[in-house]
Amino acid sequence: MPTLLRIDSSTRVEGSHTRALGDQAQAAWLAANPAGTVITRNTPDGSIPYLSQDTIAGFFTPPDDQTPEMKEATALSDQLIAELHSADLLLITAPLYNFGVPAALKAWIDLVTRMGHTFSYEDGAFKGLTQTKRAIVVCGYGSGDYLQGQPKEAANFLEPYLRFLLGFIGIEDVQVVSVQSTTADADTVTRNMDQARADLALMI
Ligand SMILES: Cc1cc2nc3c(=O)[nH]c(=O)nc-3n(C[C@H](O)[C@H](O)[C@H](O)COP(=O)(O)O)c2cc1C
Numbered sequence: 238m239p240t241l242l243r244i245d246s247s248t249r250v251e252g253s254h255t256r257a258l259g260d261q262a263q264a265a266w267l268a269a270n271p272a273g274t275v276i277t278r279n280t281p282d283g284s285i286p287y288l289s290q291d292t293i294a295g296f297f298t299p300p301d302d303q304t305p306e307m308k309e310a311t312a313l314s315d316q317l318i319a320e321l322h323s324a325d326l327l328l329i330t331a332p333l334y335n336f337g338v339p340a341a342l343k344a345w346i347d348l349v350t351r352m353g354h355t356f357s358y359e360d361g362a363f364k365g366l367t368q369t370k371r372a373i374v375v376c377g378y379g380s381g382d383y384l385q386g387q388p389k390e391a392a393n394f395l396e397p398y399l400r401f402l403l404g405f406i407g408i409e410d411v412q413v414v415s416v417q418s419t420t421a422d423a424d425t426v427t428r429n430m431d432q433a434r435a436d437l438a439l440m441i
Pocket of ligand 1: 247248249252253254255256331332333334335336337377378379380381419420
């Protein structure tokens with residue numbers, strides 16, 4: 238059964254531009270995959286903790302040698318990675334927070350970016366192991382000029398980071414939809430959202 242894994246990260250549940258675009262992508266994907274399953278992770282809801290000492294120790298301890306504490310501390314990572322491997326399409330919605338990814342999304346990334354599961358290191362080289370091969374990333378920016386070739390490109394640690402990270406874990410096809418200036422006047426926001434919706438419509 239086709240599976241969409243949706244990872245939201247705006248702390249705003251109401252009035253979020255990135256979530257609104259995520260809703261459009263999800264609806265289009267379900268229209269194209271009527272029998273499909275959608276798995277949703279709302280990362281800011283407190284369900285994704287930061288890495289702990291036992292989580293990291295568990296990551297680097299063979300399963301048979303893990304203590305009960307390590308097993309418990311890595312269980313959520315196991316589950317999130319299983320969700321990732323099961324997905325035909327990964328959809329991430331991500332606002333720019335202080336020039337980077339929201340901490341809640343980083344917490345999810347820290348639990349799924351795991352040696353032996355989503356990447357390997359052999360003979361001096363990293364290799365991505367994620368079975369999902371396609372991602373759509375929706376990026377939202379309060380102001381403008383963050384995109385490639387624009388004046389604030391160097392301050393954008395959101396899109397370049399997510400492109401690199403997803404490539405690192407083996408997701409080869411990453412498409413990005415951006416909406417900038419979401420805190421501008423209403424006409425600008427409407428125009429920019431319309432453009433982002435049109436860009437997204439071409440992807441699914
Ligand atoms: C904590 C926080 C930090 C932000 N940092 C930036 C920033 O560095 N640059 C920027 O242009 N906008 C910044 N913004 C604005 C958001 O990127 C913008 O409002 C975006 O649309 C939020 O996504 P959403 O509409 O899906 O909630 C920030 C917003 C918040 C809440």
